[in-house]
Amino acid sequence: MDPVTQGTLGAALPQSVAHPHKIGLAMLCGIAGGMAPDLDVLIRSATDPLLFLEYHRQFTHSLIFIPLGAALVALVLWGAVGRRRDWAFREIYLFAGLGYATHALLDACTSYGTLLFWPFSQERFAWNNVSIIDPLLTLPLIALVLTSRLSHRRWPAVLGMLWAIGYLSLGVVARDAAVEVGQQIAKGRGHTPQVVEAKPSFANLFLWKTIYQQDEHYYVDAVRLGGEPVVYPGEVVATLDLSRDFPWLDHNSLQARDIERFRWFSMGYIAADPDFENRIMDIRYSLLPNEIRPLWSIQLNPQSQDSEHVAYRVSRERGAGTVGRLWSMIRGLPL
Template sequence: MDPVTQGVLGATLPQSTAKAKTLVGATVIGGIAGMTPDLDVLIRSSTDPLLFLEFHRQFTHSLLFIPIGGLVCGWLLHWLLGRRLRLSLKQSLLFATLGYATHALLDACTTYGTLLLWPLSDQRFAWNTVSIIDPLFTLPLLVLLLFGLVRRNPRCAQLGVVWALCYLSLGALQRERAEAAGWQLAQARGHVPVRLEAKPTFANLWLWKLVYETDQHFYVDAVRVLGQPKVYPGDRLRKLEVVRDFPWLDQHSQQARDIARFHWFSNGYVAVDDQHRVVDVRYSLVPNQIKPLWGIVLNPRADADAHVAYFTERDNSPQARAAFWTLLTGQDQAPVKGMTDK
C-alpha cells in the first residue's frame, strides 16, 4: 500500500502493546520500520527495465525476513532515535519488529502481489481485499493513532488494530460477493472461465473490477456490490500467444526472456493491445475498460541481448474520471445481458 498507510499501521501495532512511558517511542520506531520494506524500490538498473519488478515486494517482504528486517531497523533506529525516546535496545528491537511485520501482510491484502514465502516460493500472494490507496481504511487508523499519542493510552491503537482487521475482513466478504456475480455473468455468456478474480477499485470496497480468462480471451467487467450486485459491460482482449503474436521473435533472445518475466509478474494476465505491446490487463482506472497502466514494448530490430522497454500510462482525463464516478455512484447504465466468444 501507500507509504502513509504502511507507516500508520506500522505505528499502530507497536503502540497497541506499549505502556504510557514508551508509547511515543513505540509509535515513532514502529512507524518508520513499517515503511522500511519499500526501500526495495531503490533496486533498479539502467540497462534492465524489469529488474525493479522482480525485486519490489520480494526479499524485504518475505515472512522469513521479518526477524532480520526488524532487528536491523531496531538496531539502527535505537541509536538514531530510540535512546532519545528513552527506550531500551530491547524495546526498540521489539517495536521495530512489530512495525516491520505489518508491512508485507498488508501488501498481500492488495492486488499487486507479494512474495511472502521467498526464497521458498516465487508465488505472488494477492488477496485482493483492499485498494492500494484507501482513505476509508487509513484515516480512521490515523485518527486513533493520534488520539493514542495525545492521551498516552494504547487502547486507541488497540481499537485501530480491530478496525484494520474488520475493514480487511469486509473487503474479503465484498470480494467474494463480486466474484460470485462474476461467475454468474460468465455463465450467462456461456463461458466456462479458466480462472476469475475480483479486484477492488480505487479507494472503496463497493466497486470491483472483474477479470476472467477463457481459452482464448480475457474479459474485463465492473460490478458494484453496494446492495444488490450490478454488473457493467466491459471489454475483452485476446490472450498472449508469443509464437502467434510475435512470429519474428527469437525464442532464445533477451526479449523472449523478458516476456516470460513480465508474464510471471502479471500472474499470466497478459495480452497484446498493440502490434508490439504486451500489457497487464488486471489494472485500469475505469474498471470495465482495458486501458493498461503498464506493459512492455518489443522491438523487432533489437539485438538478441537487448531488453524490452517498459512503459506506464495514467489516464487521468476528465472523461476517465467521469466514467469511474458513474460506476462508483451506481448511476444508470444497462447491465450486461450476455456475450459469447467470436
C-alpha cells in the same frame, strides 16, 4: 499499500501493546518498521527496466526476513536517536519488529502480488481484498494512532487494529460477492471459466473489476455491489500468443526472457496491447475497472531483441470524463 497506510498500521500494532509511557517510542519505531520493507524500490538497474519488478515485494517482504529487517531498522533508530535519549535497544527492536511484521501481510491484501515465502517459493500472494490506496481504511486509522499518541493510551491503537482487521475482512466478503457476480456474468454468456477473479477498483470496496478467461480470451467487466449489483459490461482481449502476436520474436532471445519475467510479475494476466504495436500489457490494473487500458506494460523492439531489454512503460493518461465515469460507477449510476 501506500506508505502512509503502511506506516500508520505499523505504528498501531506496537502502540496497542506498549506501556503508556512508551506510546511515543512505539509509534516512531512502528512507523519506521512499517515503511522500511518498501526501501526495496531502490533496487534498480539503468540497463534492465524490469529488475525492480523482481525485487519489489520480494526478500524484504518475506516473512522469514522480519527478524533481520527489524534488526536493521532498530540499529538505524538506535544509532540516530536512541543512544542520545538512552532508549533500550531491545524495546526499539521489539516495536520496530511489530511494525515490520504488518507490512507484507497488508501488501498481500492488494492485487499486486507479494512473495511471502521467499526464497522457498516464488508464488506471489494477492488476496485482492483492498485497493492499494483506500482512504476509508487509512483515515480512521491515522486518527486513532494519533489519539493514542496524544492521550498516551493503548485503547485507541487497539481500536485502530480492530478497524483495520474488520475493514480487510469486509474486503474479503465483498471480493467473494463480486466473484459470485462475475460467475453469473460468465454463465449468462454461456461460458464456464475455471477461475473468476475480482479486484477492487481505486479507493473503495463497492466497485470491483472481474476477470476471467474463456478459451483464448480474457473478459473484463465491472461490478458495483449493493442490494442489487450493477454490472458494467467491459472489454475482451485475446490472451498472449507469442507465435501469433509476435511472429518475429526469437523465443531464446533476451526480450523473450523478459516477457516471461513480466508474465510472472503479472501473474499470467498479460495480452498484446491492441492500441500499440509490439507492446504487452498487464490487464489487472486500469483506471476504469471495465476497461483493459493498462497502467503499465512492456515495449518490445524487433531490431534489438537479443541485445537490449524490453522497455517498461507506465501510463497515467486519463481520457475525457474518466474520473466522472469512475465516480458514477462507484455510486452505481448508469453510464
